[in-house]
Amino acid sequence: MNIASSLFAIFFYMLATAMLLHRLRTGNNRRLGTSALILGLFAVVAHGIAAVTAIATPEGADLGLSQLFSLLSGMICLITLTTSLRRPLHNLLLALFPLASLSIVFELLLPGKEIGEHYSAGVYSHIILSILAYSTLSIAAAQALVLAVQDRMLRQHKLRGLPNYMPPLQTMESMLFELIAMSFVLLSGAILTGSLYVDNLLAQHLVHKTVFSIMAWAFLGVLIGGRLALGWRGRTAIRWTLLAFSSLLLGYVGTKIALIVFSQTAA
Incomplete structure (x- = not known):
């Protein structure tokens, strides 16, 4: 199958x-x-x-x-x-x-x-929420990169090419913050279920994954707060989005590398 x-x-x-x-x-x-x-x-x-x-x-x-x-x-x-x-x-x-x-x-x-x-249902719920959060934040990061290119081309008055195939800049920013809000909610659920159902983080070499996930969650929270309180947008929003995605990526990739190194050392 x-x-x-x-x-x-x-x-x-x-x-x-x-x-x-x-x-x-x-x-x-x-x-x-x-x-x-x-x-x-x-x-x-x-x-x-x-x-x-x-x-x-x-x-x-x-x-x-x-x-x-x-x-x-x-x-x-x-x-x-x-x-x-x-x-x-x-x-x-x-x-x-x-x-x-x-x-x-x-x-x-x-x-x-x-x-x-x-695994138990609780652990599977943590895995599913983590994957959903990572997937949504990946789309937000891609959206941020496209937005950065579109913003740069518009500032240089290059109105042909990419701007013709993309929505207006304001619409792109609106979509970006919708994805950021969704990522924040899903990552909050992933962190919560992980704290409830995943045991022995030290024994499972998941400490750095947890730290980087919390950092990504904090970056998203700061970005959402900055948007609501200070009207953050444009390049500021792009930087914070990519920072959050990089943290989550480092947490995942770092975990896999640590587990591989540990298994080879143990062998």
């Missing part, structure tokens, strides 16, 4: 990408087309089945790097796809769909070996 679902996901991702490219070239790219939406949904569903079956093995939960990366990329595509129905974010899918396909190939070629125990 994992291999079949993976191949179906890659096939539909490529078809959806081709459809989006066609709409972009013909100038019909102001909204997500029905065909691209349906193909994207097929791809995300197949990707989800492949990712879940790769993680939830009969022997226990496989939380290897390739499995989690595949699940994260699928969640990012799903969030962006559904958000595109309400907001013009669909051009981001031109990059996200091929990246999701690569993550599936990565998961197939490098199957995980980190089979863990059968």
